[in-house]
Amino acid sequence: MENSRLxxxxxxxxxxxxxxxxxxxxxxxxxxxxxxxxxxxxxLSPYFFTVDNLFEITLQTAVIAxxxxxxxxxxLSGGIDLSVGSVFACAAVVGGMVFTGTHSxxxxxxxxxxxGAVFGLANGILITVLRIPPFIGTxxxxxxxxxxxxxxxxxxxxxxxxxxKFIGQxxxxxxxPVPTLIxxxxxxxxxxxxRYTRFGRFTYAIGSNAEASRLSGIDVRLIQIGIYAICGxxxxxxxxxxxxxxxxxxxxxxxxxxxxxxxxxxxxxASTFGGEGNIVATLIGAxxxxxxxxxxxxxxxxxxxQYVVNGMVIISAVAADxxxxxx
Amino acid sequence: MDKLLAMNQITKSFYGVSVLKGVDFDLDxxxxxxxxxxxxxxxSTLMKILCGAYTLDxxxxxxxxxxxxxxxxxxxxxxxxxxxxxxxxxxxxxHFSVAENLSLTRFTRQRGLIHWKTVNEHAREALExxxxxxxxxxxxxxxxxxxxxxxxIAIALSKNAKIIIMDEPTAALSRKETENLFKTISDIxxxxxxxxxxxxxxxxxxxxxxxxTVLRDGLKIATLENRDADMNRIITLMIGKEVxxxxxxxxxDTTGDALEARGLQNExxxxxxxxxxxxxxxxxxxxxxxSGKTELARALFGIDRLSAGDLLxxxxxxxxxxxxxxxxxxxxxxxxxxxxxxxxxxxxxxENVSLVFLAKLRSLFFNVTAExxxxxxxxxxxxxxxxxxxxxxxxLSGGNKQKxxxxxxxxxxxxxxxxxxxxxxxxxxxxGDIYGLIRRFVEEKDRAxxxxxxxxxxxxxxxxxxxxxxxxxVAAVLDSRTAxxxxxxxxxxxxxxxxx
Numbered sequence: 011m012e013n014s015r016l017x018x019x020x021x022x023x024x025x026x027x028x029x030x031x032x033x034x035x036x037x038x039x040x041x042x043x044x045x046x047x048x049x050x051x052x053x054l055s056p057y058f059f060t061v062d063n064l065f066e067i068t069l070q071t072a073v074i075a076x077x078x079x080x081x082x083x084x085x086l087s088g089g090i091d092l093s094v095g096s097v098f099a100c101a102a103v104v105g106g107m108v109f110t111g112t113h114s115x116x117x118x119x120x121x122x123x124x125x126g127a128v129f130g131l132a133n134g135i136l137i138t139v140l141r142i143p144p145f146i147g148t149x150x151x152x153x154x155x156x157x158x159x160x161x162x163x164x165x166x167x168x169x170x171x172x173x174x175k176f177i178g179q180x181x182x183x184x185x186x187p188v189p190t191l192i193x194x195x196x197x198x199x200x201x202x203x204x205r206y207t208r209f210g211r212f213t214y215a216i217g218s219n220a221e222a223s224r225l226s227g228i229d230v231r232l233i234q235i236g237i238y239a240i241c242g243x244x245x246x247x248x249x250x251x252x253x254x255x256x257x258x259x260x261x262x263x264x265x266x267x268x269x270x271x272x273x274x275x276x277x278x279x280a281s282t283f284g285g286e287g288n289i290v291a292t293l294i295g296a297x298x299x300x301x302x303x304x305x306x307x308x309x310x311x312x313x314x315x316q317y318v319v320n321g322m323v324i325i326s327a328v329a330a331d332x333x334x335x336x337x
Numbered sequence: 338m339d340k341l342l343a344m345n346q347i348t349k350s351f352y353g354v355s356v357l358k359g360v361d362f363d364l365d366x367x368x369x370x371x372x373x374x375x376x377x378x379x380x381s382t383l384m385k386i387l388c389g390a391y392t393l394d395x396x397x398x399x400x401x402x403x404x405x406x407x408x409x410x411x412x413x414x415x416x417x418x419x420x421x422x423x424x425x426x427x428x429x430x431x432h433f434s435v436a437e438n439l440s441l442t443r444f445t446r447q448r449g450l451i452h453w454k455t456v457n458e459h460a461r462e463a464l465e466x467x468x469x470x471x472x473x474x475x476x477x478x479x480x481x482x483x484x485x486x487x488x489x490i491a492i493a494l495s496k497n498a499k500i501i502i503m504d505e506p507t508a509a510l511s512r513k514e515t516e517n518l519f520k521t522i523s524d525i526x527x528x529x530x531x532x533x534x535x536x537x538x539x540x541x542x543x544x545x546x547x548x549x550t551v552l553r554d555g556l557k558i559a560t561l562e563n564r565d566a567d568m569n570r571i572i573t574l575m576i577g578k579e580v581x582x583x584x585x586x587x588x589x590d591t592t593g594d595a596l597e598a599r600g601l602q603n604e605x606x607x608x609x610x611x612x613x614x615x616x617x618x619x620x621x622x623x624x625x626x627x628s629g630k631t632e633l634a635r636a637l638f639g640i641d642r643l644s645a646g647d648l649l650x651x652x653x654x655x656x657x658x659x660x661x662x663x664x665x666x667x668x669x670x671x672x673x674x675x676x677x678x679x680x681x682x683x684x685x686x687x688e689n690v691s692l693v694f695l696a697k698l699r700s701l702f703f704n705v706t707a708e709x710x711x712x713x714x715x716x717x718x719x720x721x722x723x724x725x726x727x728x729x730x731x732x733l734s735g736g737n738k739q740k741x742x743x744x745x746x747x748x749x750x751x752x753x754x755x756x757x758x759x760x761x762x763x764x765x766x767x768x769g770d771i772y773g774l775i776r777r778f779v780e781e782k783d784r785a786x787x788x789x790x791x792x793x794x795x796x797x798x799x800x801x802x803x804x805x806x807x808x809x810x811v812a813a814v815l816d817s818r819t820a821x822x823x824x825x826x827x828x829x830x831x832x833x834x835x836x837x
Contacts, residue, residue: 206702208696208703211688211703212696215684218681218682218683221677222677222692224660225640225660226692226745227660227664227696228696281683
């Protein structure tokens, strides 16, 4: 106890010095890194700063950013969701089947989002009611959702989704890409929920100390179920953008997206133990990952290297964060 | 012949506060030497020095005539010298078998592989030594508390222990199990092993001890032969002079009870307990380790289930089956361990203070500006010194942390506060502040406080009435204006009025 008081004073002083405090914030340092990356890529390739390419980056960002928004809630609450990639695929397949049956885009979108939410809800129930650790529960769901995605369409992709194109490729007033608009809306809502609602505050509280939250009269389980449902819902929503971009739904799609989504959150500086982090930082994290992918493409690096680089960036982000915390 | 253990003029201070002021302590071969003293008397510090967990400031230790070199003395060296502690909270590996726990650090190997036959054989021998008939393949998690303790003793002896330290060994044991422990102890004695026995239960001290040493405020007060010791005299030695107290203006409303408990029963309370807390009253609850104080708080707050009994809040029958329900009924709970159960350490002061308030709120959104004002007002009214509303709670001192937890319940306007050891680990100055907060809380007539503490001094100073608990039962309800420390100690250590 004496010890913690001493370090407390020390850190208190450090935090008061604004400049150092700013650099303690991972979101700010990641933004700096992002700008440096853009600068370097701009120098290396004249193609990087073209309208087409920037448009491409925003599209690539959109899917990961939206799944990452849901993942932010999960990680802030001290959990993890490994099933988002599979849920992404299965929700898309369900929506695609509804579309082929009804030819109603609205119904299809609704079905996609609902299917995602149902998987999320199931995750939440596994974790809270059956008390399965999030890592295991969602790992199991990862298999289940992928399996159903393949079973529903017998492993065959769904084609003929011309009406989906507006979501993935459309532009509002011929300027703002629809996916970017969706991302903005979701992140504005996300910031609002985390800052101004009880649900948002309790998400942080549960991640910080679940037992203290329970003893403060918070219905911890209900909040957790809600968090996983939101995560599943957003994974479903993200899948409609990808379907619109490719005009095709693949039951094997979304593979490895859980790594990218978790990566976006972690690069943004959220604590892997929960309770610390912010959702805007996740957006920056998603842009960084999309930039890496895009940059490697432009520079003509073998696509397989993307996995290596993504993994290494995530590891270095956490390592940097750990080093900074230790100091 | 040399003594088995001689500790001479041991001194130790922490941050300038001297905890041991030149204490002598010795132990003979085959002797049980009881160490007595109130919380903070210096017992555990003395024992931690002996085990090498703390280094002494000055003084000397010798074991079996051989002086211990203080430089570089650590727990490992202590164990090599044959000094072993049997802990209150067991440090056994629950998923391992008895045999595995017995050879945890020294498995017999053959060609690099564990030789299970020998391991089990060793275990059987070690268990036989303490007369503990159990299959060495039993998993430790399946053992009752008393057998875990036997196993700890067996482990200690298998390491050739010469001095065994037992800290409150009977706190979790039944009467029958205590008898078994005493049999084991007399067995150990016949092996010329010395036992240092720490306990508050004076009855068993009389039964098991050869000599008794009383510590108070870091000083050795006396060492007595057990057969000469009179229990009331021991208590007097432990507590020193009765301090005259300034009684607070008691504002207890006699018109009604804030809380009435009728025949509460669960695993911790095998026989039904009943009591009441009046409006405007601070009800002190005290007792030794294992007396059921904390369990009472947990039951009232809906953490532990009740199997029988009724709770009346303001005369209304209520069923409290979860903390959420308790919070909504206006009950607040400050747990013994504020860091693990009370605070979100990496969140700010503001977020912690408003947590219960928000949990009780019925709307989806909340007003951030109003939150800031409410918390700001509260912080100035309870005298919390912080750098800013968003300062992370983990950087606060113990006293300020406790004020944050207190503030949490004040903001939520709860009516009944259950405080479990609210001043534990808090310095003297901040203690005064906490007492002040508790008194101010009950100034409003419809409120009441259940104040749990093992520190009899603060119980006497703060409470209006005092509930003394022993083994999950209410041993006495005393009026704090007339109660004495001696009286409380006598009840809680289970000594009948006339004995001695």
